Amino acid sequence: xxRFSLLLNLLFAARLVAPAAVEPGNNGxxxxxxxVIKEKKCKKAAKKQVNKFFSTENTADWPSGCYFCExxxxxxxxxxxxxxxxxxxxxxxxxxxxAVPGWNGCKNGGCGEPTxxxxxxxxxxxKTLFVGDSDIKYWKTTDADFPDSxxxxxxxxxxxxxxxxxxxxxxxxxxxxxxxxxCGENDFYSGRNVGKAFKxxxxxxxxxxxTTGARVxxxxxxxxxxxxxxxxxxxxxxxxxxxxxxxxxxxxxxTTLPPPLVMxxxxxxxxxxxxxxxxxxxxxxxxxxxxYRYWNDWTNFVFENADSQCQVYRDNECTQA
Numbered sequence: 001x002x003r004f005s006l007l008l009n010l011l012f013a014a015r016l017v018a019p020a021a022v023e024p025g026n027n028g029x030x031x032x033x034x035x036v037i038k039e040k041k042c043k044k045a046a047k048k049q050v051n052k053f054f055s056t057e058n059t060a061d062w063p064s065g066c067y068f069c070e071x072x073x074x075x076x077x078x079x080x081x082x083x084x085x086x087x088x089x090x091x092x093x094x095x096x097x098x099a100v101p102g103w104n105g106c107k108n109g110g111c112g113e114p115t116x117x118x119x120x121x122x123x124x125x126x127k128t129l130f131v132g133d134s135d136i137k138y139w140k141t142t143d144a145d146f147p148d149s150x151x152x153x154x155x156x157x158x159x160x161x162x163x164x165x166x167x168x169x170x171x172x173x174x175x176x177x178x179x180x181x182x183c184g185e186n187d188f189y190s191g192r193n194v195g196k197a198f199k200x201x202x203x204x205x206x207x208x209x210x211t212t213g214a215r216v217x218x219x220x221x222x223x224x225x226x227x228x229x230x231x232x233x234x235x236x237x238x239x240x241x242x243x244x245x246x247x248x249x250x251x252x253x254x255t256t257l258p259p260p261l262v263m264x265x266x267x268x269x270x271x272x273x274x275x276x277x278x279x280x281x282x283x284x285x286x287x288x289x290x291x292y293r294y295w296n297d298w299t300n301f302v303f304e305n306a307d308s309q310c311q312v313y314r315d316n317e318c319t320q321a
Contacts, residue, residue: 133183159204179208234267259310
């Protein structure tokens with residue numbers, strides 16, 4: 001009888017110290033937890049919290065997916081939210097909802113895999129972050145071709161859009177080696193001039209270089225058959241970026257370090273091979289799989305030659321150093 005009572009006490013104590021099925025994490029979840037990634041499961045997870053589920057939203061100003069606000073988060077009603085926005089923006093004061101793997105809400109893909117690489121730190125860092133417009137978004141093979149990378153491309157984004165959101169992307173994904181940047185073409189399609197687009201480009205690069213240890217790889221504009229009236233602006237924009245790469249390189253305190261900004265000259269090489277329609281999708285605007293093969297090859301070449309002093313490459317040949 002005494003032994004049975006002792007067993008009951010032990011079981012009761014174990015229940016008291018058992019971990020909560022769902023609890024707030026940080027920007028990511030520790031290696032023994034899973035991030036809640038479906039809206040229906042987010043609502044279910046909210047019931048495990050002190051504060052209720054409030055609503056769904058679609059905004060670039062808060063984290064995408066399922067997140068939790070406590071009382072100390074400015075401009076956020078305490079509770080659990082679901083953000084439909086494709087990328088959102090990291091906010092250091094919000095928290096992800098993190099579940100134990102055995103929680104029933106994790107069934108049928110309700111929870112993701114660990115986000116911190118198994119180090120228990122609650123956040124994952126990446127070697128490479130792909131940022132920009134639809135040319136980045138539609139580059140579907142970046143995960144497979146560039147291990148430890150994240151792709152946050154957004155269809156229709158201009159340099160101004162990227163500049164306004166780059167700090168959040170850097171905070172959430174923490175790239176250590178490279179930020180691959182493709183943006184600018186949409187600026188001219190929407191009526192912005194070269195000077196304004198370039199100013200936003202400088203803001204993006206400055207944010208990367210001052211807040212991370214990563215370098216920037218800019219992949220230049222394309223001579224798309226559908227946008228010929230904009231091509232003079234494309235060329236002027238790329239030329240400004242070539243000059244900016246030279247300026248940043250000249251301003252290095254230690255000239256033995258590699259250039260902080262590297263450019264791949266897509267435009268002139270595509271013209272040199274006749275700019276065939278096979279490089280593009282049927283819209284004659286976005287790259288086809290064949291076009292992306294060039295970008296894959298050129299990007300890998302830059303990464304493999306990361307110690308080079310080259311600032312501008314064309315088809316893996318250095319044209320500015």
